[in-house]
Amino acid sequence: MERKVVNIGVLGxxxxxxxxxxxxxxxxxxxxxxxxxxxxxxxxxxxxxxKRRLFPSHFTSSxxxxxxxxxxxxxxxxxxxxxxxxxxxxxxxxxxxxxVTANKAAISEKGKEIFRLAxxxxxxxxxxxxVAGAIPVIKTIRESFVGNSITKIFGILNGTTNYILTxxxxxxxxxxxxxxxxxxxxxxxxxxxxxxxxxxxxxKLSILSTLAFNRYIHWKDIYVEGIxxxxxxxxxxxxxFGYRIKLLAVAxxxxxxxxxxxxxxxxxxxxxxxxxxxxxxxxxxxEGDMFGRSLLYGExxxxxxxxxxxxxxxxxxxxxxxHKSMSQKTTTSEDKKLKILPMEEIDTRYYFRFTxxxxxxxxxxxxxxxxxxxxxxxxxIQKEESPEKAVPILMxxxxxxxxxxxxxxxxxxxxxxxxxxxxLLRVEE
Amino acid sequence: MERKVVNIGVLGxxxxxxxxxxxxxxxxxxxxxxxxxxxxxxxxxxxxxxKRRLFPSHFTSSxxxxxxxxxxxxxxxxxxxxxxxxxxxxxxxxxxxxxVTANKAAISEKGKEIFRLAxxxxxxxxxxxxVAGAIPVIKTIRESFVGNSITKIFGILNGTTNYILTxxxxxxxxxxxxxxxxxxxxxxxxxxxxxxxxxxxxxKLSILSTLAFNRYIHWKDIYVEGIxxxxxxxxxxxxxFGYRIKLLAVAxxxxxxxxxxxxxxxxxxxxxxxxxxxxxxxxxxxEGDMFGRSLLYGExxxxxxxxxxxxxxxxxxxxxxxHKSMSQKTTTSEDKKLKILPMEEIDTRYYFRFTxxxxxxxxxxxxxxxxxxxxxxxxxIQKEESPEKAVPILMxxxxxxxxxxxxxxxxxxxxxxxxxxxxLLRVEE
Numbered sequence: 001m002e003r004k005v006v007n008i009g010v011l012g013x014x015x016x017x018x019x020x021x022x023x024x025x026x027x028x029x030x031x032x033x034x035x036x037x038x039x040x041x042x043x044x045x046x047x048x049x050x051k052r053r054l055f056p057s058h059f060t061s062s063x064x065x066x067x068x069x070x071x072x073x074x075x076x077x078x079x080x081x082x083x084x085x086x087x088x089x090x091x092x093x094x095x096x097x098x099x100v101t102a103n104k105a106a107i108s109e110k111g112k113e114i115f116r117l118a119x120x121x122x123x124x125x126x127x128x129x130x131v132a133g134a135i136p137v138i139k140t141i142r143e144s145f146v147g148n149s150i151t152k153i154f155g156i157l158n159g160t161t162n163y164i165l166t167x168x169x170x171x172x173x174x175x176x177x178x179x180x181x182x183x184x185x186x187x188x189x190x191x192x193x194x195x196x197x198x199x200x201x202x203x204k205l206s207i208l209s210t211l212a213f214n215r216y217i218h219w220k221d222i223y224v225e226g227i228x229x230x231x232x233x234x235x236x237x238x239x240x241f242g243y244r245i246k247l248l249a250v251a252x253x254x255x256x257x258x259x260x261x262x263x264x265x266x267x268x269x270x271x272x273x274x275x276x277x278x279x280x281x282x283x284x285x286x287e288g289d290m291f292g293r294s295l296l297y298g299e300x301x302x303x304x305x306x307x308x309x310x311x312x313x314x315x316x317x318x319x320x321x322x323h324k325s326m327s328q329k330t331t332t333s334e335d336k337k338l339k340i341l342p343m344e345e346i347d348t349r350y351y352f353r354f355t356x357x358x359x360x361x362x363x364x365x366x367x368x369x370x371x372x373x374x375x376x377x378x379x380x381i382q383k384e385e386s387p388e389k390a391v392p393i394l395m396x397x398x399x400x401x402x403x404x405x406x407x408x409x410x411x412x413x414x415x416x417x418x419x420x421x422x423x424l425l426r427v428e429e
Numbered sequence: 430m431e432r433k434v435v436n437i438g439v440l441g442x443x444x445x446x447x448x449x450x451x452x453x454x455x456x457x458x459x460x461x462x463x464x465x466x467x468x469x470x471x472x473x474x475x476x477x478x479x480k481r482r483l484f485p486s487h488f489t490s491s492x493x494x495x496x497x498x499x500x501x502x503x504x505x506x507x508x509x510x511x512x513x514x515x516x517x518x519x520x521x522x523x524x525x526x527x528x529v530t531a532n533k534a535a536i537s538e539k540g541k542e543i544f545r546l547a548x549x550x551x552x553x554x555x556x557x558x559x560v561a562g563a564i565p566v567i568k569t570i571r572e573s574f575v576g577n578s579i580t581k582i583f584g585i586l587n588g589t590t591n592y593i594l595t596x597x598x599x600x601x602x603x604x605x606x607x608x609x610x611x612x613x614x615x616x617x618x619x620x621x622x623x624x625x626x627x628x629x630x631x632x633k634l635s636i637l638s639t640l641a642f643n644r645y646i647h648w649k650d651i652y653v654e655g656i657x658x659x660x661x662x663x664x665x666x667x668x669x670f671g672y673r674i675k676l677l678a679v680a681x682x683x684x685x686x687x688x689x690x691x692x693x694x695x696x697x698x699x700x701x702x703x704x705x706x707x708x709x710x711x712x713x714x715x716e717g718d719m720f721g722r723s724l725l726y727g728e729x730x731x732x733x734x735x736x737x738x739x740x741x742x743x744x745x746x747x748x749x750x751x752h753k754s755m756s757q758k759t760t761t762s763e764d765k766k767l768k769i770l771p772m773e774e775i776d777t778r779y780y781f782r783f784t785x786x787x788x789x790x791x792x793x794x795x796x797x798x799x800x801x802x803x804x805x806x807x808x809x810i811q812k813e814e815s816p817e818k819a820v821p822i823l824m825x826x827x828x829x830x831x832x833x834x835x836x837x838x839x840x841x842x843x844x845x846x847x848x849x850x851x852x853l854l855r856v857e858e
Binding site: 019023027030031034035128133134135136139140143144145146147148149214273276281283288289290291292293294295296297298299302304305307308309311312315316320323 | 448452456459460463464557562563564565568569572573574575576577578643702705710712717718719720721722723724725726727728731733734736737738740741744745749752
């Protein structure tokens with residue numbers, strides 16, 4: 001049998017890049033035994049020449065030493081972002097190379113362009129590491145559940161925010177204390193805006209939904225709310241109601257042609273499996289017409305976890321290259337009929353935190369407005385008088401329409417006894 | 430582009446077989462759009478000719494109409510067992526056909542032979558449906574975690590026993606009542622021996638371990654205990670200690686060359702994710718050197734769930750056939766050094782239920798024997814006197830060696846105040 005070799009060039013030698021290269025070097029023999037293919041690291045590139053000491057015999061600071069070298073079969077892009085990384089991905093594909101990337105921003109924003117270019121050039125794109133680290137959710141949706149019509153995705157896709165919410169729950173600290181602790185432990189970046197505001201989650205949900213629902217979905221088409229507004233009392237009170245608050249990625253097929261897709265903090269029943277996903281872990285809950293209900297749970301970030309997914313893609317592409325197979329079909333004929341449901345049209349249960357003066361008739365006043373909008377109250381807790389004479393009133397509703405809820409809250413927030421804007425969270429079950 | 434067609438013959442038209450055929454017929458266009466391949470059901474075979482009315486234009490009662498037809502590319506074996514089904518699998522492979530099967534007994538007992546035959550004939554064997562229904566655990570171990578060294582598998586792999594234990598926990602019923610309820614709901618077969626005694630779980634664990642640890646493991650090499658001995662008071666008392674009882678498949682790499690592998694009811698901390706796996710659901714918890722910790726959860730049985738896994742295998746093999754690729758390497762060069770740890774040598778924590786006369790000195794007598802065997806007590810509950818003057822004493826130990834524990838229990842069970850054989854369960858955390 002001829003010797004089967006796949007040559008790999010790695011762009012970016014940060015935490016994930018280093019973990020990928022170290023694993024490929026260390027496990028070369030094991031991978032050869034498992035696959036019959038010799039996976040060889042040809043070059044490792046980083047603009048920081050101080051990284052040379054990590055892999056002196058493989059190092060280069062010029063991407064051209066990877067992109068322009070015909071012998072390199074697979075380019076592993078681990079720089080991130082939609083600037084130079086995106087350029088290099090495109091150049092690699094144009095040069096006939098397959099690409100493995102963890103770049104959620106590039107896939108989420110430019111996936112359509114990247115996949116089409118790859119099909120035209122008959123090369124492969126692996127992006128398992130772009131969503132939920134080591135969790136094989138992309139392969140599961142594309143391959144394991146290929147015979148299914150997927151009807152629902154619930155995801156905890158961001159470790160930073162899940163850590164913060166877990167801290168707030170277990171240690172009764174407020175948002176900023178939990179955020180400081182996340183930063184101290186390296187779970188939050190210096191500027192955690194993309195995480196906190198839910199944008200990172202939206203990037204990932206756009207990728208999963210594109211695959212699951214066969215329609216390109218840009219993250220900007222997804223309604224997004226962050227977790228900044230959550231206060232300890234929301235966590236305490238919702239837990240009294242039997243719920244846990246998670247930053248949830250939601251995508252549900254409604255009827256034939258509507259997609260209810262959004263990212264926001266949501267109340268989940270404390271018995272729901274996703275409620276047990278704590279700390280920096282990620283999980284994806286799926287429903288489909290054949291497999292029923294499924295949950296995938298694991299480490300959503302970190303060098304080795306992401307490297308595990310990158311290597312899985314490298315091996316898959318290596319096998320395909322060896323087999324001289326036909327090009328990858330990432331989405332095929334798109335479902336053009338599928339329409340994203342406007343946020344105003346969603347229908348769910350709601351949690352409200354009203355901040356009102358502690359005086360007679362307040363609850364009646366709120367209830368009257370809700371009744372006018374046909375919003376029915378499921379339960380309510382009014383806590384004791386607080387020193388500043390404004391009290392929180394916590395309420396859970398039955399199912400209602402988002403547009404009615406927004407109108408009702410606007411009207412309630414104009415009532416004289418309401419002292420702060422009402423906080424609104426949605427329930428998923 | 431030439432028309433790409435894969436012809437499929439289905440052997441066995443029970444719940445799973447029917448679900449597979451119905452899905453292939455219904456989703457033919459969708460699969461063609463997703464994969465570029467036309468998956469065609471050629472024949473459906475069942476020995477019961479009354480099944481003809483289900484698929485009149487595809488039906489045959491003779492397996493030869495599938496096995497001996499050159500145009501058929503993939504044989505889907507859904508008869509089960511190691512009799513005629515195994516013969517048909519081998520004949521199909523010998524005829525140059527790839528095989529997809531849900532047959533855990535055949536793969537567990539004859540996997541080595543089947544895989545070697547398939548390699549020799551350059552065909553593929555898909556068996557995702559043989560373990561945990563729709564949960565993509567086989568693909569995850571073989572492909573997604575290919576770069577990892579897997580160090581631990583914990584599995585809840587049998588829906589019948591998990592349903593029984595869940596019933597006993599939630600409704601405080603005894604084993605036989607829970608079993609009757611399982612039978613009534615179709616969750617247990619008329620003869621549930623293989624499930625109850627843990628043998629079905631051992632079949633599945635042998636398949637997962639063979640893949641994860643790269644060493645053929647026959648289910649008869651696995652220590653197995655069933656759940657018949659569990660009584661409601663074990664469930665109540667272990668839950669007071671903060672544990673849940675599950676029929677657990679355990680496989681742990683100990684050091685370089687030892688494999689601790691067994692199936693028995695185990696106490697899991699009630700905070701462990703597997704503790705939340707209720708009813709007929711299955712789940713597999715994995716640990717590896719790169720991905721860290723991972724959990725896969727879903728429907729472990731039922732027609733549509735198993736069919737989801739069968740179709741995933743059919744599509745994977747269809748793609749490979751179209752790509753004229755090289756043969757599958759299922760295990761490659763085996764790890765001959767890996768040795769199964771004898772049960773006597775395992776080291777874990779234990780739960781004991783002693784049944785003793787209610788008189789002074791009993792606890793001291795038990796504790797003295799345990800002390801002689803260097804078994805250290807972590808906590809103990811002695812319940813009030815029972816009408817028949819024998820009381821249960823519930824005990825949790827610190828880590829101890831199985832051989833010492835067995836010797837100590839034998840000695841304790843000979844003490845005059847012990848009225849019934851002591852029940853022993855192991856703790857995993």
